[in-house]
Amino acid sequence: MPLLEVTDVNKVFPGVRALDGVTFALQPGEVHALVGENGAGKSTLIKLLTGVYQPDGGELRYRDEPARFATPMDAQRAGISTIYQEVNLVPLMSVAHNLFLGREPRSAFGLVDEKRMVREASEILVRYGVTTDVRRPLGTMALGAQQMVALARAVMVDAKVVIMDEPTSSLEPREVETLFGVIRDLHARGIGIVYVSHRLDELYQICDAVTILRDGKVVHTGRLAELERIRLVSLMLGRDMSAVRREGFTGFAGDHTGAADAPPVLKVTGLSSRHRLHDISFAVRPGEVVGLGGLLGAGRSETIKAIGGAYPVDAGEIEVGGKTLKNPTPVRAVQAGIAVQPEDRKAEGIVAGLSIRENIALAVLPRMARLGLVSDRKIDKIVDTYMTRLRIKASGPDQRVGDLSGGNQQKVLLARLLATQPRVLLLDEPTRGIDVGAKAEVQALIDELAADGLGVVLVSSDAEELVEGADRVVVLRDGAVVGELTGTNVTTEALLETIAAAAVSSEEPHDN
Structure with missing residues (x-):
């Protein structure tokens, strides 16, 4: 008996049929992958399951009873929790208050028991690999840590169904393993999980079943282990893999190395900022893609923001086309020819x-x-x-x-x-949370822009994407450059080795 199911559901927006006769069923204790290109209807289906939208036709059943959730709160009270790709919490409130928002522990007098809430929040988050002062504002934490707080909050309620929308998009490998441990625990407890991700390795690692949407319709549903990856991608895109490869699915399509003797279109020298960046230096030539590698918190996003004028700079120099960008601000950066695509x-x-x-x-x-x-x-x-x-x-x-x-x-x-x-394009996680087809299109576009002479700085948490897309990779740790990969050394193995070596070096004792 399905735990949660929809039958022949339709949803229409002005000019768009978002869902067209969709049928979907989640079994108790099942991890069910929901996949499809962006615009295929995944988000709309999730919003129907959680009371954000109401169906225009069809039936929703929950625990073998007809169901209709007028609001997301109704769905949550019924036992359906959702973890969204973009953290949907209150950044100015403390971590503890976010964790217990709407269900704060109370004293005998009906007041919020702050000490108990802080204590219990700390104990809960340790299980999710988060060790921090839970009294600090949530917005001061890295996105990955915020995502783990959102996960803990969703699981804390007496949930029967947990919907995860791109839950690993902001997580480090260590945090991903913690997440997978939580999923296995939920699976063992009979809780059904709807798992949305564009990372195929994740799907095949943890999911039991899969439903594929395309243009608002179900094109396949069944056991994931019985579906080859090539077939899955072909069903998602509605075209064969040869067409996908021609559009750059396997990585960036061409060699966009900038001319070795061309003057840099972007030159960063000794960039330092608020104890977060320390003497960052690198250059980008026209037609070159330079990657910024490192773990979350290494200073990649801060470097992008500092160059774009959105992060205070204490020292250093930024040159665009040979001209110094003085007192950088976002407006001055744009005027100089710098365009920034932020992480969030x-x-x-x-x-x-x-x-x-x-x-x-x-x-x-x-x-x-x-x-x-x-x-x-x-x-x-x-x-x-x-x-x-x-x-x-x-x-x-x-x-x-x-x-x-x-x-x-x-x-x-x-x-x-x-x-x-622009003359310089700074891209912070440009393919984060987008599907295989859209990812290929963005990768091919970056390749095309570089071929036209644009200088590109690329940040990606996906090591393979970074080494496939970049001509050189500048590796950061703790806000400082710890290595640079060039030529045949631009490999996933070399990137991980450089990060690991820097980590070991920073932990070695030093003589006074």
Whole structure:
């Protein structure tokens, strides 16, 4: 008997049929993978299961009874918990308050028992590999640690179903292993898990069953072990693997090494910032992709932000095209030809309440304004160009960006950056949380941009993606450069060895 199921469910938005006759069933104690390209309907189905949306047709059953959740809180009370890709907690509140939000322990007088809450929060988080002062604001923690707090919060309730949407996108390998241990424990306790991920290795490691969506329809459901990876990807994309490979599924398509004798388009010298960055130096030539490698917390994102003017710089120099960028700010960086794609696209990138057209136009309005007026025709031409070039799937340029899939939101952000006609593109996790097809398209686009002479700095937590996509990799640890990989040394093994060697070196005792 299924624990949670939907039968012939439909959901329609203006101009878009998001779900078309979808049937899905989750068994007790099953880890069920839900996969598909961005825009396939995964997020919509999850929102129907959790009371965010109501179906336009079909039936939802929970524990063998007809169910209808008017709000997410109704679904949570019934025993359905969700862990979202973007941490959905309150960054200004303490870690402990986030963990117990809405169910704080009370004293005999009905007041919140702060001491007990702090003590229990600390004890709970240790099981998830998080050791911190739980009285600190959640927003001061790394994204990976925040994700583990969200996981702990979801599992703490008396859940019968746990839905995980890209839960490892912000996690280090050690944290991923902790997550998998939690999943195995939930599995043994008979709790059903819906697992959404674009990382195929993860799916085949922990999932029992799989349902594949494409264009709002179920194209396959069954035991995952019986489905070859090539077949899974082909079903997701609706085309054979030869077509996928031609679009760059196996990595970046071409050799985009910058000319060895060309002057750098970006040169960073001795960059230091707030005790987080220490003497960072590297250069990027036109047509070159330079990767920043290292574990979470190594200083990769801080380096990107500092170059882009969004992180205070105490010392060092940034040159773009041979000209020094003085007192860098985001505006000055853009004017100098630097475009930054941040790690967290929702918090720091897109404006979810605005349309695709408005999001892309934000970047070009200052440049195109004449006496305070902007030509709608010129804006429309730019928007149409980038929607076509990046294959943004939407009902049209006036669709709200917040209603798009994660991959299409990422493409809108990239379109806005490219519309500024930058000389240097700083990409922080550009394929985080997007599907195989969209990932291939983004990789191929980066390759194309580099071939056109753009200098690219690439940050990725996926070691294979980093070494496949970069000509050189600058390795960071604790905010400092600890090595650089070039030529045939740009391999996953060399990257991991460099990180490991730096870790051992930092832990060795030093003579006074």
